[in-house]
Amino acid sequence: MDVRFLVTASLRDALTFWLPVACAGCGALDAExxxxxxxxxxxxxxxxxxxPDLTVTSALPFAGPTARxxxxxxxxxxxxxxxxxAPALREVLRGAPPDALITTVPSTRAALRRRGYRPVELILRRAGYRDxxxxxxxxxPLDQRGLDRDARRRNVGxxxxxxxxxxxxxxxxxxxxxxxATLLEGARALREAGAATVVAVTVAHTPRHGGLGGESEVIDT
Structure with a gap:
């Protein structure tokens, strides 16, 4: 594990002992x-x-408490x-083929240096799966924020x-x-490497405002 992550985690734990924890979703005190x-x-x-060859199953809308x-x-x-x-991610991974390999979209080196950890991999591990x-x-690629769909595809192509x-x-x-765009590029690389099939799952999906193409289907669970 990255030494910087261990140091950061230790400092954070020390601060948590002295300072009240606020809910990440709404700011209420005394609960993560x-x-x-x-x-x-x-x-x-x-x-x-x-x-036509890639579907994505998302557990939650990226809004409100989830986004925060x-x-x-x-x-x-x-x-x-x-x-x-983790429970939300675990739910959408339940339908994965039993012989499938599970992998995450990689973080950039700059993001990994800044954070000291890979957020998606961390959620996946807490859900009980190995990346x-x-x-x-x-x-x-450049930061995708602020780019439209075509620009995002060119950026990660x-x-x-x-x-x-x-x-x-x-x-x-x-x-x-x-x-x-990022999932499509990841799927392309995996197929190029010989993957039999590729499906995608995410913790959350942004509300559709012309960004995502295709039809959506609510899944009964």
Whole structure:
């Protein structure tokens, strides 16, 4: 484990002892995630078709408490929040083929240096799954925030390369899907490496405002 992560976690634990914890979802004191916000994290899976050969199943809408909890995990170093998000991810991974390899969208080196941990991998581990780290960055794309769908696809096009997965199904995991450009690029790299099939799952999906193509389907659980 990264030494910086251990140091950061120790400092955070020390501060937590002296300072009150506030709910990441609403700011209520004395809980990482209060009961009300935990109810907002109960999965409501939605499946979307990103391309004829790729679907993504997302557990939660990226709004309200969910969005605030995800941001606090990613940008504020609040790693215990991975446990609160893990049940939602576990729910959408239930349908994965038993012989599938599970891998995450890789973090950039700059993001890993800044945080000291990989948020998606952390949630996956808390959900009881192992990240096989099949994908790596061939080049570092720009930050996707603020880019439209076409610009996002150009930005990540050719960014990933995958290790050999000949004839094996793969489940690709990310935290949030917006336009689907990153997942489509990851799936392309995995298929190029020989994956038998690729499906995607995410903790959350952004509300559709013309960003994601295809029809959505609410999944009964």
């Amino acid at each position: 995630v209060c009961e009300g916000c935990r109810r907002a994290l109960v999965p409501r899976p939605v499946r979307r078709v990103l391309a 909890v995800v941001r606090a995990l990613k940008e504020e170093g609040r790693t215990p929040l991975a446990r609160a998000l 096989r780290r099949l994908l790596r960055l061939r080049r570092t 050719g960014a990933f390369v995958a290790g050999p997965v000949a004839g094996i199904p793969v489940v690709l995991v990310d935290d949030v899907v917006t336009t689907g």
